[in-house]
Amino acid sequence: xxxxxxxxxxxxxxxxxxxxxxxxxxxxxxxxxxxxxxxxxxxxxxxxxxxxxxxxxxxxxxxxxxxxxxxxxxxxxxxxxxxxxxxxxxxxxxxxxxxxxxxxxxxxxxxxxxxxxxxxxxxxxxxxxxxxxxxxxxxxxxxxxxxxxxxxxxxxxxxxxxxxxxxxxxxxxxxxxxxxxxxxxxxxxxxxxxxxxxxxxxxxxxxxxxxxxxxxxxxxxxxxxxxxxxxxxxxxxxxxxxxxxxxxxxxxxxxxxxxxxxxxxxxxxxxxxxxxxxxxxxxxxxxxxxxxxxxxxxxxxxxxxxxxxxxxxxxxxxxxxxxxxxxxxxxxxxxxxxxxxxxxxxxxxxxxxxxxxxxxxxxxxxxxxxxxxxxxxxxxxxxxxxxxxxxxxxxxxxxxxxxxxxxxxxxxxxxxxxxxxxxxxxxxxxxxxxxxxxxxxxxxxxxxxxxxxxxxxxxxxxxxxxxxxxxxxxxxxxxxxxxxxxxxxxxxxxxxxxxxxxxxxxxxxxxxxxxxxxxxxxxxxxxxxxxxxxxxxxxxxxxxxxxxxxxxxxxxxxxxxxxxxxxxxxxxxxxxxxxxxxxxxxxxxxxxxxxxxxxxxxxxxxxxxxxxxxxxxxxxxxxxxxxxxxxxxxxxxxxxxxxxxxx
Numbered sequence: 001x002x003x004x005x006x007x008x009x010x011x012x013x014x015x016x017x018x019x020x021x022x023x024x025x026x027x028x029x030x031x032x033x034x035x036x037x038x039x040x041x042x043x044x045x046x047x048x049x050x051x052x053x054x055x056x057x058x059x060x061x062x063x064x065x066x067x068x069x070x071x072x073x074x075x076x077x078x079x080x081x082x083x084x085x086x087x088x089x090x091x092x093x094x095x096x097x098x099x100x101x102x103x104x105x106x107x108x109x110x111x112x113x114x115x116x117x118x119x120x121x122x123x124x125x126x127x128x129x130x131x132x133x134x135x136x137x138x139x140x141x142x143x144x145x146x147x148x149x150x151x152x153x154x155x156x157x158x159x160x161x162x163x164x165x166x167x168x169x170x171x172x173x174x175x176x177x178x179x180x181x182x183x184x185x186x187x188x189x190x191x192x193x194x195x196x197x198x199x200x201x202x203x204x205x206x207x208x209x210x211x212x213x214x215x216x217x218x219x220x221x222x223x224x225x226x227x228x229x230x231x232x233x234x235x236x237x238x239x240x241x242x243x244x245x246x247x248x249x250x251x252x253x254x255x256x257x258x259x260x261x262x263x264x265x266x267x268x269x270x271x272x273x274x275x276x277x278x279x280x281x282x283x284x285x286x287x288x289x290x291x292x293x294x295x296x297x298x299x300x301x302x303x304x305x306x307x308x309x310x311x312x313x314x315x316x317x318x319x320x321x322x323x324x325x326x327x328x329x330x331x332x333x334x335x336x337x338x339x340x341x342x343x344x345x346x347x348x349x350x351x352x353x354x355x356x357x358x359x360x361x362x363x364x365x366x367x368x369x370x371x372x373x374x375x376x377x378x379x380x381x382x383x384x385x386x387x388x389x390x391x392x393x394x395x396x397x398x399x400x401x402x403x404x405x406x407x408x409x410x411x412x413x414x415x416x417x418x419x420x421x422x423x424x425x426x427x428x429x430x431x432x433x434x435x436x437x438x439x440x441x442x443x444x445x446x447x448x449x450x451x452x453x454x455x456x457x458x459x460x461x462x463x464x465x466x467x468x469x470x471x472x473x474x475x476x477x478x479x480x481x482x483x484x485x486x487x488x489x490x491x492x493x494x495x496x497x498x499x500x501x502x503x504x505x506x507x508x509x510x511x512x513x514x515x516x517x518x519x520x521x522x523x524x525x526x527x528x529x530x531x532x533x534x535x536x537x538x539x540x541x542x543x544x545x546x547x548x549x550x551x552x553x554x555x556x557x558x559x560x561x562x563x564x565x566x567x568x569x570x571x572x573x574x575x576x577x578x579x580x581x582x583x584x585x586x587x588x589x590x591x592x593x594x595x596x597x598x599x600x601x602x603x604x605x606x607x608x609x610x611x612x613x614x615x616x617x618x619x620x621x622x623x624x625x626x627x628x629x630x631x632x633x634x635x636x637x638x639x640x641x642x643x644x645x646x647x
Contacts, residue, residue, distance in 0.1 A: 003121045005088030015081065017091045017118040017125065022292055024118060024125050029081035031095025031114045032056050033149070038123075038292040039228050046150045052077070055149045057129060061108040064139035069264035069272055069578075071143050076112055076129075084115070084325045092117045092325050099137065109137040115287075117323060123293060123311075124231075126321075128286030130328050135280040143272045146260040147288065151230055156221035156255040160305045161209050167470045170204050170253055171195050180204075183466070184620065185583060188481055190466065203466050203481040206252035207584035210265070213237040214244035214382070218312040219251045220291075222304050227295035229304035232257045232288060235315040238397070239285050241376035242271050244360060245452065247586055261285040262376060266589045268578025273376045281377060284329050289315050320395050330397050336426035338363065339392040342385055342405055342414070345436045348443065356389040356407045356435065363393055363401035363420060370413035372404045373590055396422045403430065410437040411450045411548050411628060412593055438595060440544045441633040445500040445532055447509060447626070453588045454478075454550045454625035457511040460486040479585040484514045484620055487526075491516070500532040512551075512582050513614050514623035523622075525615035527564060532608055532631070539600040541634035545571075545610065547596065551589035551625035552577025558613040561602045569613070571596040583621040591627065600634070 004020030014034065017024045025035035033055025036044040045054040052075060062071030078095030085092040095114045099107060110131050117126040127147055133140075153171055160166035174180050174194040181190040188205040211219075220231035232251075237244065241262045248260040262285075264271045275281055293307050320332050342356035362382035364372035372380060379399075385391040403416035414435035420428065449456050455478060462471075462480035471479045487510055495516075498508055515523035545559065555577055558569040571594065579589025610631070616622050 006091045006118050006120050008083065008086050008091045008093070010083075015093055017093070017116070019118055019120055019122060021121070021123050022118070022125060024116065026093070026095070026116060027051055029079055029095055030077040031081070031116070032075070032077065033116075036230075036290075036292070039294045040226055041155065041223070041228055044151055044155070044228070044230050044292070046152050049150055053150060055147075057112075057114055057127075057145070057147050059108060059145040060143040062141045062143065063105075064141065064274070064276075066141055067269065069143050069269055071141065074108065076114065078114060089120045090117065090323055092323075104138065108142065109133060109140055113326070115324070115326065117287065119323065124289055124291035126287040126289050128284060128288070128324060128326075128329065130282065130284050130326055133275055133279065133281040135278050137277070139275055139277045139279075141272050141274050142262065144260070144263045145285065146258050146263070147286075149230070149232070149257050149290070151221055151255040151257070153255060155223040155225065155228075156230065158222040158224055158301070159209075159220070159251050159255065160222065161211065161219045161250050162215070164474065165209065165470065165476070166305065168196070169255065170199050170202075172253055174199065175204060175253060183481065201465065201467070203468055204253055205468075205481055205585070206249060207586075208468055208471070208479045208481070209250050209252050210247045210584065210586065211250050212244065213240045213242070213246050213248060216248060216250060217316065218308055220257050220308065221251065221255050222301050224301045227299070227301045227304065229293045229308055230257065231291040231293070231308040231311070232259055233291050233308075233312050233315050234259055234288050235312075235319040238379045238381055239283065240380075241273070242267060243362065243364065243372045243375070243380055244382045245373070245588070246271070259286070259288045266579050266581050266584060266586045267374075268580065270374045270578075270590060271376045282328065283378070284326070287321060287324060287329075332395055334424045335395045335397055336422040336424065336428065337392065337394045338396060338403070338420060338422070338428045338430060339390070340430040341432045342389045342391060342407070343432060343434050344407055344410055345434050346410065346439055348439055348441065353434065355387065356385050356405070357387045359385040359389065359391070359405050359407040361385055361391045361393065361403070361405040363396055363422075364404055366400060366402045366419055369404070369415035370591065398422050398424055403433070405435060406452070407435060407437070408451050409449070410435070411546060411630070412437045438546060438593070439632070441635045444543075444631045444633050446628065446630040447498065447505050447530070448628040450548055450628040452548075452550055452591050452627050454511045454627065455587050457505055457509045457626070458507055459483065459511045460490065478511060478587045481585070484512060484582050484623070485517065487512070487514050488516045495526045495528055497529045497531065500530065509626075511587070512623050512625045513612065514582060515614075515617045515620060517620060523617040523620060525613060525617040527611050527613040530610040530612070530629070532610075534603060534605055534608055537600060537603055537605050538634055539603070541600045543598040543600060543603065543634060544632040545596040545598050546630045546632065547594045548627040548629070549592040549594070549624055550627040551579055551581040551586065552592060553580050553582055553589070554578060554616055554619070554622045555614050555624050556616050557594065557624060558615065559596050560611040560613065561598055562604065562608055564609075564611045570598065570602065575616070580621060581625065582623050588625060588627070
């Protein structure tokens, strides 16, 4: 039996797309998704909500000169409706909102064109949007933009974000008093009397379900009663800000599912793009795919997750899509490819070149080394090198880029000096490129693994009164609420002391250097010690302490050597970081690398101590997550690698 063609019905205040599998109703001309009919459910979206609070694009913006990550929240409502494509194979409709000077101060100075697409035979629909700022328009900041869907709370109770991150979820009612008790911040709620008694005593917090951009391909909800799933599939992260490791929200209690394109979560104001007057900007966000599936004739509803994973693979393999009608979305034949090989040269580790196995290699807007993690206006294209360092980056939009990379196991960032110009149909082989990570001399000692995460350090068990059962005995145990408070319990009076050669960083190095809560509800900064022994010493030379930081929140790193009371530290970072990863269970935020010169005359033969102080102390969430710390001997001939006269 042939598949039904796609039909479009235009009513007075709504437009309805229908292909016989899924029916999507949108308000006209606003472009709010008010209804999704699928299977035996007349509307997957929350019918008790106002139509404007079901399926929508939104943004947060602020006036130029504003600081921070907040602003005016705006559900984007179109003022004009157009049919772009109408055929048996495809319907694409557009809802636009154009900006004029009469709207100054009322709306963000952007032209926004929201598109919705339904294809023949497709068990779901697509959405993308084109944002444009004209050069003659005023400046503004854009803190966030996304698409959101609020599903029916009487239907969708089971949420899946990954194979090992899925569970029955609380109801939104459970988060409200008296069923829920707000904790240290509004997003975290203790369930004291939930509708489902087995959830009593658990913490619900949307940040516990965050993911890195590179891993946000599929998430959503299952209605177990009707065996229906609703999934949000993101086939590419090229249009997301901050690169592959930037973390964003996914699905959470509502039941809510999101595609977040731009946000300041786990980064702070660094990831809030600021557009100047006179600056032209245009960007396509999406498309993303809203996929619906069902089981007919019974079966385990969790099979819907497995089916959705197969659909996700299909969508990823189909990228870039060939159906979007906007000329601003470049198709495959308009894009280019880059390939090459990345090697590492660190002669204190190995005499020859080292293959950059597992390196993250990407193209992003030209800038300084590592600038990609704060880049939030343009497109980025990333891949992972194979075990021999070979990489291929395909389907890159036309434009000028730098090649960037970082290599697990090595500190710092690689950046090519040459600009890579991508033209339609190009296939560029850049050959072999070599990354020389920061290094002055042999390693005397090191703590941790240089992987831009604090996950390898000691993550304590959560307070049993504040658990999420999903993360008990889970690899992501750092996602439990309140772990920052365990530090003061483990170190009530004295701070952490780590002894090189004796201590084990997996057991003895707390995952975050946080403040200590005092009895009067105030906080104090903390000073950690690293004790080590020098059997030989060159007091006329300079040693190097390299400190790679995985996260910082309104913090300062002060380094002192052998004198904790020195008025002036040997090094101070100054105030750094606003990524809030400690509170949001992120285990990392933005990456920082500090290289501290330690004069040999500050050291002594025998026992030495490095003091790491984080003095800022007005909040429980201020602190530093370390990635990796290395102490290097003075520069010497690399032929002996880890051995030298003074090491």
